[in-house]
Each structure stands twice: as structure tokens, then as C-alpha cells.
Amino acid sequence: MNVPKQKEPISSLWDDSLAAQMSEPELLLYRSNLLGSDLRITNFGGGNTSAKVMMADPLSGEQVEVLWVKGSGGDLGSIKLDGFSTLYMDKLRALKQRYRGLEHEDEMVSYLPHCTFNLNPRAASIDTPLHAYIARKHVDHMHPDSVIAIAACANSRELTQKIFEGELGWLPWQRPGYDLGLKLEEVSKANPALKGIILEGHGLFTWGDTARSCYENTLAVIKRAGEWLDAHVRQPSFGGAVAQPLPAEERAAFAARLMPLLRGKISKDEFKLGHFDDQDAVLEFVCSRDLQPLAALGTSCPDHFLRTKIRPFVVDFDPAQPDFDKLVAGLDAALEAYRADYTAYYERCKRANSPAVRDANPIIYLIPGVGMLSFAKDKATARIAGEFYVNAINVMRGANGVDKYVGLPEQEAFDIEYWLLEEAKLQRMPKPKSLAGRIALVTGGAGGIGQAVAKQLLQEGACVLLTDIDAEALAEAQGALAKVAGKDNVASVVANITSEEAVDEILKASALQFGGVDLLISNAGIASSAPLEDTTLEVWNRNQDILVKGYFLVSRAAFRIMKQQKLGGAMVFVASKNGLVASAGASAYCTAKAAEIHLARCIALEGAAHGIRVNVVNPDAVIRGSRIWDGKWKEERAQSNKIGADDVEEFYRQRSMLKLSVLPEDIAEAVxxxxxxxxxxxxxxILNVDAGNAGAFTR
Structure with a gap:
């Protein structure tokens, strides 16, 4: 099986009419966004760009040279001007007098804030010296797969000379830092005709006299590397296929079945979120003869390694004889062996001042015939880790296709993973939110209460899967919530919770999208009002189907996954004051809501032994933002209470003990x-959120 080529070749997207209106910093931003928009050029969060710009000093007014360089963190594709650090070039050059050698290299980072221009709060990254000292005005540092493939070859230097015919320089592997910046300066000054430099096992530096020439030089080098590899790579890749992928639906079903089990085994100390990837490049690798030996070598580029660990975990699975139970039976021992191996790696490589050993669980999981799973503390990090390992797969394909792939030496890998500067960056990160790593399923997610609950959970760090029967309203809700919490953290499934098959698909989607489920918010609802003698069997059954059977089916399915994960869990039923207090003219609704509350109690009894908690929130008269009150129910309740439809909210407010309206956000807080x-x-x-109703006091 061959991986299909990109449909469109890498080509310049530069628009002179746009660029003509831009200042030098704006041109740097424009160039950066163009480069970051194509993952073939650099991966998410990877790479950096810079420009040396003449600007007026805010104190003296004199023109001074200022380095604009991508600051710590951020992504080139989405960076704004405030994502760049600005530093005085004369102060950066003066830092050379402070440099005391490799053993004192890390201390140079502490001097960078003293070089800040115009009090810019954006912290400078450790790559700043690499840009500062290259003797060119505009510099790009990218991590394209095609170039890293050359950089990761055993004969990287010879191949660089052969492919680029002296137009690119080459430096042996060295951890990014101040000394590497000085070496880049030396090579760039000694060879003024060079168009860039390849760093062994790492990536590419390119430059130009203008923003456009730098950008187009970067593209030309990447394109040249890719074309050369395509023309010379040996087939078949990775030693050829020894297994065939399962059909797409079976792969997805397999991953959805495995992910909650696996997640439970690696989340004992910190909740993890998962991502599944079965693109062609992944399937080619996991089905190949060389899977095990190449996986054992690990990655080469520091950007890849930092996000994917020293090596992936290869799941023992034969797609020709797919025995899921056998796989699960061997999982604990295999994971323990991986953790022991990781701990041994730490003990072999640790230094006197190394930080304590970190989580020893794998991040990347490769499954023959199925694809790749990645787990991390949040969904975006899990997805990005998977993307970086796809980059590593592409690098291994290219390197082994023309030469021999070489992974990062173990000690070098350790020194990057446990670099004190990286540790300091981790320690500066904000504390995780209260629901970080949790997966919430919200039924009735398109309604007012459903959206308010989802927003509250998202703001507290959870990932949320919304489900609703109204496809249009659900899509709108997902779009609105994605703007609040990001696309990675919210997903949706159109489904009817009264269908057993549909409910199974909901939970499968939760497992496949995020790794399982921790929180179930059963909120799907309807309302009906009619005197007893006018209540039809159809109305009665509809209330029972949605408010009782639907809650039963969803909670049963979620309960099964929570038990598999062995991480506990929480269910919250959004019932109603009417579940405790009978209302004339609403027998079908009140009875169904009472059944919901008792179902919750029953599940609480069975769930306690597994750490699964089940509680109820009882709202009353949540009118604003409620889709239920937009329809017939409002008219029916108005008629029942002998008031006008426009007076319903005021009627319920005055009826409450506290004389307050209950809003969806109030229910969300309780949930x-x-x-x-x-x-x-x-x-x-049971927690009543009804502004006070004596008849609903629990006792």
C-alpha cells in the first residue's frame, strides 16, 4: 500500500498587493501565517520565524535594530503580532561577553528579558539566539518532513551536499541553545552564498534579504527535498506490508471499544483524553514489516520527541485473527513492561539535577490493522501528539527509503525531555481546571439548559459531547460552544435517545472522540399538559419514552463504560420540581419526572461500589432560553393557570418564595x-433550583 501524494504541490501564496500595505513587522506576521497554514512546512506549534527591523527607540528616538522573533509558545498559523518577542540586537550581541561555555548554557536564557525592546511582555523562546546571530535579515526555522527525513539519515551530511549542491550548509546534532546560535552565526558568515542550513536530526534554517525572498526560499528548499525523495525513495515502504487493515467501520468500532479500557489503565494519577487516527500513512506504518524495529528507534526531531515520548507503545494484535479479549488480557502486563522500560531509561540517563521522573505511561499507541491512538492531559495535546507522530512516520519513510533512519540518541533525548528549561516552562503552566481531563455527555444539548450546562462544564476544563434529535439546532449549539472552548473540546451526535441502537452510537462516538465518558448529564426533555381525561396514550407514551426509557438507555450505556474505565464517574439527571410535586393537568409529565428521580436513586445504589455518583437537579419554570417553553407547553400552562402566555414568566416568578426567575445558567451551576x-x-x-417551592422540599 502506497501513501497518496499531496494533491497540490507546495507553492507560493504571497500576494504583493496585500504585502505592499504592510510594515516590516506585519510582513513577518504575514509570512509566518502563510508558512504555518501548511502542515507540510511545519507542524502545529512548531517552527519559528524572525526579522531584524530598524525601529525608533522609545527612549532616545534613535533608529535601532530590533529582532522580532516568535515568542515562547504559540503557533505560526494563528500567531498575531503580540505573539512575537522584540529584543535589542545590540544587547543580544553584547550577551556574547556573558557566555561561559556549554556547561553554563541554560543561564543565557535568563539574560534575554534584559534585552527586551519596548517593554514587550511576550517571553522570548530558547530559540532566540538561533535567529539573532544568523547574519541575515529574515530567518525561518521549519520542521518539514521532507527535510527532516534527510536530516535523520545516517549519511545526512553527504545527502545534503548531494541534493542541494552546496546551497545548504550542515551542522551535526546539537540541542538548541546559545552555543548552537553561535555555530549558526559562524557558518552563515563564513559562507555568504548559502541559502540555509540543515541541522542533523532536527530541521531547517533558511533566510532571505526580504520577507518574500525568505518565504519563497523556504518553500523552494522544502519542495526540492520532497521531489528528490519522491524520485529516489525505495519501494515498498517500511519493508512492505505484513498485515492488511481492517475495514474502516471495524477499525472505528475496535478503537471505540478499546479506548475506554486503555484510558482507565493510564488515568489513575491524571485523567487522560484520547484521539484516534487511521489515515493512510498510519495504516501503512502499523501494517508494515518494520513496525517494531522502527518504533523502537523513537523519533529524531526534538519537536516530535517532546510530544510523543522516547518511543511509542506497539499493541500486540493480529488483524488477521482479531482477538479483542486476548489483546485486553495482555494489556496490563504490556503496559507495565513499557512503564518499567521508561523508568529504566530515566535511571540510566538522569543527571544530578534532573527533575523527578514523569508519567511513565505511553502517549502514542500503534495497533496493527487498526491505526494509532494518542492520549494526553487534554484533547488538543492528544491530537497534536498524534499529528507529530505522523510527521515522524513520514520522516522514517523518507529516510529509510533513501538511506538509513537514525533516531535521537537516548541521552540526547533524555536531556531534551528533562531539560531544566522545559521543566521550568511546565511549572509555569496554570493549574488544571476542576474538570480537566473529564469527558461529559449532555443529552438535550441543543436546548437552553443543555447549552448552559455544556458551557459551564467546558469552562471548567471538561470535553463535551452534545446529543440532540434536532440536527439544525445541535449544529448551531456546537458552533457557539466551539467559539467558547475551541473545536477540539466539543463534539455532537444527532440521535434519538429512545433508540437502543442510537444510544450505543452516542457512547461509541464519545469513546472514539475523547476516549470514554466520565460525566453524564441527562437533560433531554419534553413537556406536555392536559387534563387526565384528555391525556392520550400517545402523549403518555411519548413522555415515558423520552423522560424514562431514554434516561434509562443512556445511563445504562454510560454506566457500562464507567465501570470499564474504573475511574468512577458522575451522573446528573435534570428532572423537575414536578417529579416531587404533582400538578393538575400534567399527569404524564409529572409521572415521568418522578420515575426519573427514582431511576437516579436506583442507579446510585448500584454505582456506589464503583465510585459512580448519581444525583438529581430539579428546576422549575426555566422559561428564558428554553426550547420547551417556546412551543405548546407555554400556552398550555398559561391556559391551566388562567393567564396570558406573555405573563407566564412573571406568574412563576411571583409564585416562587424568593420572587426570582430561574435561568438556564442557574441549573448549569447546580449540575x-x-x-x-x-x-x-x-x-x-436531589438539589432543587426553583427559587423556593415549599411543596418540593425534600424530606
Whole structure:
């Protein structure tokens, strides 16, 4: 099986009419966004760009040379001007007097803030010296797969000379830092005709006299490397196929079945979120003869390695004889062996001042015939880790196709992973939010309460899967919530929760999208009002189907996954004051809501032994933002209470003891409390959010 070529070749997207209106910093931003928009050029969060710009000093007014360089963190494709650090070039050059040699290299980073131009708060990255000292005005540092493939070859230097015919320089592997910046300066000054430099096992530096020439030089080098590899790579890749992929639907079903089990085994100390990838490049690799030996070598580029660990975990699975139970039976021992191997690697390589050993669980999981799983503390990090390993696969294909792939030496890998500067960056990260790593399923997710609940959970760090029967409203809800929390953290499935098959698909989607489920918010609802003698069997059954059977089916399916994960869990049923207080003219609705509450109590009894808590929130008269009250229910309740439809909200407000309206956000606060660890010792309980109704007092 061969991986299909990109449909469109890499080509310049530079628009002179746009660029003509831009300042030098704006041209740097434009160039950066263009480069970052194509993952063939650099991966998400990877690479950096710079420009040396003449600007007026804010104190003296004199023109001074300022280095604009991508700051710490951020992504080139989405960076804004405030994502760049600005530093005085004369101060950066003066730093050379402070440099005391490789053993003192890290201290140079602490001097960078003293070089800041115009009090810019954006922290300078450790790559700043690599840009500062190259004797060119505009510099790009990218991590294209095609160039890293050449950089990761055993004969990298000879291939660089052969392919680029002296137009690119070459430097042996060295960890990024101040000394490497000085070496780049030396090579760039000694060879003024060079168009760039390849760093062994790392990536590419290119430059130009203008923003456009730098950008187009970068593209030309990457394109040349790719074309040369395509023309010379040996086939078949990775030693050829020894297995065939399962059909697409079977791959997805397999991953959805495995992910909650695996997630439970690696989330004992920190909740992890998962991502599944079965693109052609992944399938080619996991089905290949060389899977095991190449996986054992690990990655080469520091950007790849930092996000994917020293090496991936290869799952023992034969797609020709797909025995899921056998795989699961051997999983604990295999994971323990991986953790022991990682700990041994730490012990072999640690230094006197190394940080303590980190989580020893794998990040990347390769499954023959199925694809790749990646797990991390948040969904975006899990997805990006997978993307970086695809980059590593592409690098291994290219390098082994023309020469011999060489991974990063173990000690070098360790020194990057446990670099004190990287550790300091980790320590500066904000503390995780209260629901970080949790996966929430919200039924009735397109409604007012459903959206408010989802927003609250997302803001507290959870990932949310919304489900609703209204496809259009659900798509709108997902789009609105994605703007709040990012596309990675919210997904949706159109489904009817009264269907057993549809509910199974919902939970499969939750497993496949995020890795499982931790929080179930059963909120799907309808309302009906009619005198007893006018209540049809159809109305009665509809209330029972959605409010009782639907809640039963979803909670049963979620309960099964929570038990498999062995991580506990929380369910919150959004019931109603009417589940405790009978209302004339609403027998079907009140009875169904009472059944919901009792179902929650029953599940609480069975769930306690597994750490699964089940509680109930009882709203009353949530009118604003509610889709239920937009329809017939409002008219029916108005008629029942002998008031006008426009007076319903005021009627319910005055009826409450506190004389307050209940809003969707009020219900969301209560749901969050019961779903979170703040209510970690509460199960089988009811929390009324009704502005006060004596008849609903629990007792």
C-alpha cells in the first residue's frame, strides 16, 4: 500500500498587493501565517520565524535594530503580532561577553528579558539566539518532513551536499541553545552564498534579504527535498506490508471499544483524553514489516520527541485473527513492561539535577490493522501528539527509503525531555481546571439548559459531547460552544435517545472522540399538559419514552463504560420540581419526572461500589432560553393557570418564595457542582433550583 501524494504541490501564496500595505513587522506576521497554514512546512506549534527591523527607540528616538522573533509558545498559523518577542540586537550581541561555555548554557536564557525592546511582555523562546546571530535579515526555522527525513539519515551530511549542491550548509546534532546560535552565526558568515542550513536530526534554517525572498526560499528548499525523495525513495515502504487493515467501520468500532479500557489503565494519577487516527500513512506504518524495529528507534526531531515520548507503545494484535479479549488480557502486563522500560531509561540517563521522573505511561499507541491512538492531559495535546507522530512516520519513510533512519540518541533525548528549561516552562503552566481531563455527555444539548450546562462544564476544563434529535439546532449549539472552548473540546451526535441502537452510537462516538465518558448529564426533555381525561396514550407514551426509557438507555450505556474505565464517574439527571410535586393537568409529565428521580436513586445504589455518583437537579419554570417553553407547553400552562402566555414568566416568578426567575445558567451551576469533585461525597441526592417551592422540599 502506497501513501497518496499531496494533491497540490507546495507553492507560493504571497500576494504583493496585500504585502505592499504592510510594515516590516506585519510582513513577518504575514509570512509566518502563510508558512504555518501548511502542515507540510511545519507542524502545529512548531517552527519559528524572525526579522531584524530598524525601529525608533522609545527612549532616545534613535533608529535601532530590533529582532522580532516568535515568542515562547504559540503557533505560526494563528500567531498575531503580540505573539512575537522584540529584543535589542545590540544587547543580544553584547550577551556574547556573558557566555561561559556549554556547561553554563541554560543561564543565557535568563539574560534575554534584559534585552527586551519596548517593554514587550511576550517571553522570548530558547530559540532566540538561533535567529539573532544568523547574519541575515529574515530567518525561518521549519520542521518539514521532507527535510527532516534527510536530516535523520545516517549519511545526512553527504545527502545534503548531494541534493542541494552546496546551497545548504550542515551542522551535526546539537540541542538548541546559545552555543548552537553561535555555530549558526559562524557558518552563515563564513559562507555568504548559502541559502540555509540543515541541522542533523532536527530541521531547517533558511533566510532571505526580504520577507518574500525568505518565504519563497523556504518553500523552494522544502519542495526540492520532497521531489528528490519522491524520485529516489525505495519501494515498498517500511519493508512492505505484513498485515492488511481492517475495514474502516471495524477499525472505528475496535478503537471505540478499546479506548475506554486503555484510558482507565493510564488515568489513575491524571485523567487522560484520547484521539484516534487511521489515515493512510498510519495504516501503512502499523501494517508494515518494520513496525517494531522502527518504533523502537523513537523519533529524531526534538519537536516530535517532546510530544510523543522516547518511543511509542506497539499493541500486540493480529488483524488477521482479531482477538479483542486476548489483546485486553495482555494489556496490563504490556503496559507495565513499557512503564518499567521508561523508568529504566530515566535511571540510566538522569543527571544530578534532573527533575523527578514523569508519567511513565505511553502517549502514542500503534495497533496493527487498526491505526494509532494518542492520549494526553487534554484533547488538543492528544491530537497534536498524534499529528507529530505522523510527521515522524513520514520522516522514517523518507529516510529509510533513501538511506538509513537514525533516531535521537537516548541521552540526547533524555536531556531534551528533562531539560531544566522545559521543566521550568511546565511549572509555569496554570493549574488544571476542576474538570480537566473529564469527558461529559449532555443529552438535550441543543436546548437552553443543555447549552448552559455544556458551557459551564467546558469552562471548567471538561470535553463535551452534545446529543440532540434536532440536527439544525445541535449544529448551531456546537458552533457557539466551539467559539467558547475551541473545536477540539466539543463534539455532537444527532440521535434519538429512545433508540437502543442510537444510544450505543452516542457512547461509541464519545469513546472514539475523547476516549470514554466520565460525566453524564441527562437533560433531554419534553413537556406536555392536559387534563387526565384528555391525556392520550400517545402523549403518555411519548413522555415515558423520552423522560424514562431514554434516561434509562443512556445511563445504562454510560454506566457500562464507567465501570470499564474504573475511574468512577458522575451522573446528573435534570428532572423537575414536578417529579416531587404533582400538578393538575400534567399527569404524564409529572409521572415521568418522578420515575426519573427514582431511576437516579436506583442507579446510585448500584454505582456506589464503583465510585459512580448519581444525583438529581430539579428546576422549575426555566422559561428564558428554553426550547420547551417556546412551543405548546407555554400556552398550555398559561391556559391551566388562567393567564396570558406573555405573563407566564412573571406568574412563576411571583409564585416562587424568593420572587426570582430561574435561568438556564442557574441549573448549569447546580449540575456542575454535583458533577464535580466538590460534591464528591454526594450520591442519591436531589438539589432543587426553583427559587423556593415549599411543596418540593425534600424530606
Amino acid at each position: 456542575y457542582f454535583l458533577a464535580s469533585d466538590k460534591a464528591g461525597k454526594s450520591t442519591g441526592n
